[in-house]
Amino acid sequence: MLVLAARDDVPARMLADRLGEAAVAAGPQDLSRPGWTYARSIGRRTGVSCRGQFRADGLTAVISRISAVQPVHLTHVSRGDRDYVAAEMTAFLRAWLTGLSCPVVNPPTATCLSGPALTAHQWAALCGRLSIPARPARLTVPAVPDDRPAPAACRVTVFRGRPAAAGPCPAVLLEHGRRLAAHVGAEWLAVTFDGNHEQAAVCQVETWPDLADASTREGLVHALIGSGARS
Amino acid sequence: MASVLRALTRRGAEVVMIDQRAYPTVTGSITACQDGASGWISVAGCRRPVAEFSGYFLRPYPIPPRYQHGLAFHQVAAIDQMMLSIAETAPAHITVVNRPSAMASNDSKPAQLAQLEDLGFLVPDTIVTNDREVAEEFWARHGTVVYKSTSGIRSIANTLTAADLPRLDRLATCPTQFQEFIPGIDYRVHVVGDEVFATRIVSTATDYRYAFTQAAERTMAATRLPGHVADRCQHATRELGLLLAGIDLRRTPDGDWYCFEVNTAPAFSWFQDHTGQPIADAVAALLQHGARTGSAVQ
Numbered sequence: 001m002l003v004l005a006a007r008d009d010v011p012a013r014m015l016a017d018r019l020g021e022a023a024v025a026a027g028p029q030d031l032s033r034p035g036w037t038y039a040r041s042i043g044r045r046t047g048v049s050c051r052g053q054f055r056a057d058g059l060t061a062v063i064s065r066i067s068a069v070q071p072v073h074l075t076h077v078s079r080g081d082r083d084y085v086a087a088e089m090t091a092f093l094r095a096w097l098t099g100l101s102c103p104v105v106n107p108p109t110a111t112c113l114s115g116p117a118l119t120a121h122q123w124a125a126l127c128g129r130l131s132i133p134a135r136p137a138r139l140t141v142p143a144v145p146d147d148r149p150a151p152a153a154c155r156v157t158v159f160r161g162r163p164a165a166a167g168p169c170p171a172v173l174l175e176h177g178r179r180l181a182a183h184v185g186a187e188w189l190a191v192t193f194d195g196n197h198e199q200a201a202v203c204q205v206e207t208w209p210d211l212a213d214a215s216t217r218e219g220l221v222h223a224l225i226g227s228g229a230r231s
Numbered sequence: 232m233a234s235v236l237r238a239l240t241r242r243g244a245e246v247v248m249i250d251q252r253a254y255p256t257v258t259g260s261i262t263a264c265q266d267g268a269s270g271w272i273s274v275a276g277c278r279r280p281v282a283e284f285s286g287y288f289l290r291p292y293p294i295p296p297r298y299q300h301g302l303a304f305h306q307v308a309a310i311d312q313m314m315l316s317i318a319e320t321a322p323a324h325i326t327v328v329n330r331p332s333a334m335a336s337n338d339s340k341p342a343q344l345a346q347l348e349d350l351g352f353l354v355p356d357t358i359v360t361n362d363r364e365v366a367e368e369f370w371a372r373h374g375t376v377v378y379k380s381t382s383g384i385r386s387i388a389n390t391l392t393a394a395d396l397p398r399l400d401r402l403a404t405c406p407t408q409f410q411e412f413i414p415g416i417d418y419r420v421h422v423v424g425d426e427v428f429a430t431r432i433v434s435t436a437t438d439y440r441y442a443f444t445q446a447a448e449r450t451m452a453a454t455r456l457p458g459h460v461a462d463r464c465q466h467a468t469r470e471l472g473l474l475l476a477g478i479d480l481r482r483t484p485d486g487d488w489y490c491f492e493v494n495t496a497p498a499f500s501w502f503q504d505h506t507g508q509p510i511a512d513a514v515a516a517l518l519q520h521g522a523r524t525g526s527a528v529q
Contacts, residue, residue: 031361031405031406032361032403032404032405033361033403034361034362034363034402034403035361035362036360036361036362036406037358037359037360037361037362037365037406038341038358038359038360038406039357039358040344040345040348040356040357044358046362076404077404077405084384085404085405087338087382087383087384088380088381088382088384088405088406088407089405089406090338090339090382091338091339091340091341091342091380091381091382091383092339092341092359092381092406094338094339094342095339095341095342095345095359095381096359098342098345099345108342109332110332110333110335110336110338110339110342111331111332111335111338119312119316121261121262121263121316121320122263122316122319122320124263124264124265125263125268125320126320127265128263128264128265128266128267128268131265132265133265134264134265135264136262136263136264137262137263137264138260138261138262139259139260139261139262139270139312139313139316140259140260140261140313141257141258141259141260141306141309141310141313142258142306142309143309144260201265
């Protein structure tokens, strides 16, 4: 498994440690180790970590924790070139991560390397188009603090199209979660509803697993192992 | 932007111009919920409900340098986010040229090239690598190779030569895009809704956009595409979620048509100035009335 993360991403390091020998960790600095190649054919794509070169078609899963390569992560590059190199590396990774045959949490979109990066406003609008109940999301300039409490009564997590909830949860809410994940192409997605009844509305959507949370981390490890990835 | 604004004005359209350089004068509030979206935008004190807008034309640029620090940056970034969110979530009957997520498709040229190949275009063999040996093997295999930027940052496409050999050790720092050289005549195709405007470019430069800096010649003329090529361009534009696209094609001596890129915020004014094609008028018509059914090839 590949854990793609910046060196200062401590939760990602915790996941990599948990996965042990089965995981290779690579980040922006590693993209300057010779041996990275993108080609249309996945069999010709290669990457490099501190443990050496690896093939994309040999990966059993990818956990992508980089939304875009940032100039701040490129201290080994001359200052005047960092913005350009960051953009080039981001473009490279987007192509490299696209179309892999293994699970990618989460596959890159045109705007984010680690899956759909929608605002609360955009999630609410999407729910509207999919006829999924959602709490209104407001965007104001200048910003106005949202003082409304955000009840979190039911949380549905979807991995590879299979929804699950920790506690009681009507089937319709599981289906809402599954449909949202399918629509945005996310391998992993979590939806929080403001109730655990059938008319509950979406109040938050996450596409970034909180790896600092032990239960989320373990859940992801077991889900990846269950999907065929090894640890 | 200016040419579209003039065209809209000639057509008597009511236009609200939001200039990023004047951002601090912009305020607004938008709300999305399961029943739709509502809200308002205010520019220099003039408030308009978003429901009044029938179309959006986007030419976003990075935040201007004078706003890139402190409180000003956060406010300007918030305005950017609000405007992009309005465009992204506008209902289907609102004409958006183009939605932000669709505009991002060519921020990774190799990723977009893969999409174009899946949509039926011939595309040049392409690798992106920071490995000198891989680059040299690719070069040896294809004989003539071009290198260019991988991201949406504009670069000058150059042919790899022996003079570049000493520089190949610097590849390690950052993966670089290499493509097989495709000989032939360049075509730039602007798809505007249902309309297609094709320009034939003859140049001795590797990158015709920089013909004069490369001491090369260039001629440009409006032309008509074969029907199947025009259809493919329109199909690709729709599949990429775009209403306006600038497509770079090359026709080989054998008659094959290769696609290099679909520009999602094309600088069509330059082509319009050289050929007289009414591209800005077509964009204005699209914003006012949406895409017509059927197709028109010009």
